[in-house]
Amino acid sequence: MEQVLRAGRELDIDRFVGLMAPDGYIEWPYRPPGVPARVQGRVEIRRHLIETAEGFIRIVEHRNVVVHETTDPETVIVEYEAHGTLVTTGAAFEQVVIAVFRVRNGQILSYRDYINPLPLLDALASITGGTRA
Template identity: 85%
Template sequence: MTATSRDVVERVLRASRDLDVETFVGLMAPDGYIEWPYRPPGVPAQVRGRAEIRRHLTATAEAFIRIAEHRNVVVHETTDPETIIVEYEAHGSVVATGAAFEQIVIAVFRVRDGQILSYRDYINPLPLLDALASITGGTHA
């Protein structure tokens, strides 16, 4: 039996938090993509395909921010069985300084036949900019 869209999304969020790149990539469709409509400078707008996603996740895993847990996770199932919307808070730390990091996320997933076709990650870029400023001594103004 194919996993439900909700099951797939819950597994990819867990893999993301646990830095389990292979499980994460395995849940993506071969030509699936992750995109960040709102992102700080230096973050790509989109990564597409398993090889590119694997490369991106491997390069960024724990490089800057380490997420320890997701809190207040709310999963919204829609009238379209392929579309799932997830709201959550990501809590962790800035790797270089150990400072606390908190991020509010809304993500929209399209899932078909147990694989993620698209993962649109609407992050708030301001906490990332603040964390970067704490390392470099700059401001994000």
């Protein structure tokens, strides 16, 4: 889990994709408009990460990372705080995340990213001058 968080923080797409199983997927059950519900397979994950890598938020640190083992040896739950900045303004960005991973033979089969979309919507509104929908 540390490797996938570091790869995301460092925008190391090759490392991130290499941690995924060939047909693995990433899901966002709670997401702001415009974010896909799921990207599956290394090709689609790579494409999605390339398109969003230079997005409007840059995560610089993960704090208070807690890893919860489950009764299923393939499943782990990770809680953490993502701290970063808005690329365009430099304003602080913070978000609490819960992620559920299924891992087999060192590869991520599934990554369910339970982000809170409200900080993302607030950040976008601060950049565009709009209000949260």
